[in-house]
Amino acid sequence: MRPKLKMPSKKWVTRKESGNxxxxxxxxxxxxxVKDNVASVSARGILIFVNFLALLIFCGIFWKALPILSLVSLPELLFSSSWHPMKNEFGLFPFIIGTMAVTLLAMIISLPVCMLTSIYLSEYAKRRFREVSRFAIDILAGxxxxxxxxxxxxxIVPLVEFMGELIGVQTTGYSLLAGGIVLAVMVIPFIVSISMEVLRMVPEPYRESALALGATRWETVKYVVLKKxxxxxxxxTVLGFARAFGETMAVLMVVGNVAQIPTSLFDAAYPLPALIANNYGEVMSIPLYDAALMSAAFILMxxxxxxxxxxxxxxxKVGKTIA
Amino acid sequence: MKKRKLEENIFKALMIISLLGVFAALAGIIMVVAVKGLSSLNLSMIIETPKGGYYLGKEGGIANAIVGSLYLMAGATTLAFIISLPVALALQKEYLSKRFADFTRLVLDILWGTPSIVYGVFGFVIMVYLGMRASLLGGIVVLTLLMVPIMVRAMDEAIRLVPFEMKEMAYALGTTRVETTFAVVLKQAMPGIVTAVILAFGRGIGDAASILFTAGYTDDIPTSLLDPVASLPLAVFFQIGTPVPEVQARAYAAALILLVIVIVINIIARILGWRFARHIVR
Structure with a gap:
């Protein structure tokens, strides 16, 4: 048998023959x-996919939360304070109040610190120091x-217990105040880094004109930069609030988790995320328990x-006013 | 005049105090975790999995959590990267109308702000629907969901910094959009993209709420995707709650490891940012 001749690849032949x-x-x-068009279409596709995913999360949680409304009415769910899953009583009010209280407390503690820190870093600090501080704040945020x-x-918990002793309040330390303090420290780096960016967005000429008119640095900040x-x-601030609102683990560990409406800073509270985290693992035994927790997740979201x-x-808006 | 000077000085003092307060908080956290963690950290803690009687303070370590966290993050980071990069590239203005891209950015911002516990709950619902139990796979999927918005937004920031003139030059040479994207934009934005991945990794590895129901917790190192898996943040969370001091010590050790990982990751991201920045045309 004759060995087969090795043929040149077909591609090469056609190219050679086409000649044109x-x-x-x-x-x-x-x-x-064609490649370009394919890419363009798939770009559209993948963005639609992302939006669809977001919609899916939203609808999925809504759909799972809906059955609870067949058992309790919406006002009852939101404003009743009796939480007895065994007796089919699902009032989220203490948890909503707990979340609001701990978040507001954290904001009250952290806001002045955030604003002063970001003003200092943006307006007073030298560039190098600002970079180093930004790095430290990134680490704190991470x-x-x-x-x-x-x-x-x-x-914090022993500290709060000690403070309670000082002013004569009975407390374990696991309290609203402890949750607020921990949460405040957590949102500080978050708010500071956004505020710093916003303050740096204010164009330099505004500051220079104010300073040229004889304003002190603080006056420049107060009358010009902050206004802009x-x-x-x-x-x-709003983003920081949102972040604090949904924070789960750190708060869960220090806030005490007692389903009550807290009446003082030293009382234990029970925020919504903590409620979900503590109970969601074992919901299957009680009907509609999971729907109740889902409604909590939906409120958060x-x-x-x-x-x-x-x-x-x-x-x-800030982009428009500054530009 | 005196009054104005006084006001200036008062506010400056307040600012410095609050700045020092922030630094003190950072130093304090690192100190507390380091002191507590170092005294309880030893070799057997790192390389051993929990033995019998572990939760009463007997032998064993947290190797299950360390390896578990690495498994989770390896899977989630890879998946998130595969999803995020095309999304971030597609957000460029060449491909789609600005309105659609901006709308997607807004949606991603909302997802970015969504509490991780919500992701955890959503993941759990999906897993129940599919008949899965808490597993490595479930944890990876939920962490991916959590990391994608972070990664895309950070990548998008980097890609938007590529000067449009540079793309115009490429177009003037007759390249198509895809070719420009891969040859010019990707190269220019590479440091930002790497940083985005690293930062998302840092966020993912510390997140406990999302994997609380979806990844479970176990004393063993998982051998398949459907096994439950332990993780460092959950090791901290579960062990701090026990009354036995030896077990609490392991929580401190786990927290120290976690903290070191996160800080190292931040430093790497920063250094990479600087190093790559030199090779980039601005």
């Missing part, structure tokens, strides 16, 4: 165009919430979404 340089180039151009919780348990950056700073939207439009 022009049509070959056209072909290649077509190929590139610390996992369980580590915050751990430090809260080790430091106001809606951006509000956005930073809804509030955070509203806050994100507010912040988004505030930031858009």
């Amino acid at each position: 340089n022009h049509s070959e180039m056209n072909q290649r151009l077509n190929k590139r165009k 610390i996992p919430s369980v580590v915050y919780g751990l430090c809260g348990v080790l430091v 950056a106001r809606s951006g700073l509000i956005a930073a 809804l509030v955070v979404t509203l806050f994100s939207l507010t912040a988004h439009y505030a930031l858009l």
Whole structure:
């Protein structure tokens, strides 16, 4: 038998035979165009996919939360304070109040610190120092919430207990105040880094004109920079609030988790995320328990979404006023 | 005049105090975790999995949590990267109308702000629906969901910093959009993209709420995707709650490891940012 001759590859042959340089180039151009169009279509596809995913999360939680309304009415769910899953009583009121209280407390503690720190870093500090500080703040922002919780348990809780003793209040230390303090430290780096960015967005000439008119630095900040950056700073605050609102682990570890409406700073509270985290694992035994917890998750998500939207439009506004 | 000077000085003092307060908080957290963690950290803690009687303070370590966290993060980071990069590239203005891209950015911002416990609950619902139990796979999927918005937004920031003139030059040479994206934009934005991945990793590895129901907790190192898996944040969370001091010590050790990982990751991201920045045309 004759060994088969090795044939040149078909591609090579056709190229050689086609010979027509022009049509070959056209072909290649077509190929590139096709690739480009494919990419464009898949870009659209993947963005639609992302939006769809968001919708899926939203609808999925809504759909699972809905059955609870067949058992209790919406006002009852939101404003009743009796939480007895065994007796089919699902009132989220103490938890909603707990979340609001601990978040507001954290904001009250952290806001002045945040604003003063970001003003200092943006307006007073030298560039190098600002960079170094920004790095430190990034690290603070990156610390996992369980580590915050751990430090809260080790430091803040005994501290709060001691404070309670000083003013003669009976407390274990696991309280609203401890939760507020831990949460405040957690949101500080978050708010500071956004506020700093917003303040840096204010153009330099504004400051220079104020300073040239004889204003002190603080006056420049007070009358010019803060006015220009106001809606951006509000956005930073709102985003910080949203972040604090949904924070779970650190708060869960220090806040005490007693289903009651707290009446003092030293009382234990029970925020919504903690409720979900503590109970969601073992919901299957009680009917509609999971739907009740789902409605808690839905409330969290809804509030955070509203806050994100507010912040988004505030930031858009700041972009317009400054530009 | 005196009054104005006084006001200036008072506020400056307040600012410095609050700045020092923030630094003190950072130093305090690192100190507390380091002191508590170092005294309880030893070799057997790192390389051993829990033995019998572990939760009463007997032998064993947290190797299950360390390896578990690494498994989870390896899977989630890879998946999130595969999803995020095309999304971030697609957000460029060449591909889609600005309105659609901006709308997607807004949606991603909302997802970014969504509490991780909500992701955990959502993941759990999906897993119940599919008949899965808490597993490595479930943890990876939920962490991916959590990390994608973070990664995309950070990548998007980096990609938007590529000057449009540079893309115009490429277009003027006759390249198509895809070719420009891969040859010019990707190269220019690479440091930002790497930083985005690292930062998302840092966020993912510390998150406990999302994997609380979806990844479970176990004393063994998982051998398949459907096994439950332990993780460092949950090791901290579960062990701090026990009354036995030896077990609490392991929580401190786990927290220290977690903290070191997160800080190292931040430093790497920062250094990479600087190093790559030199090779980039601005």
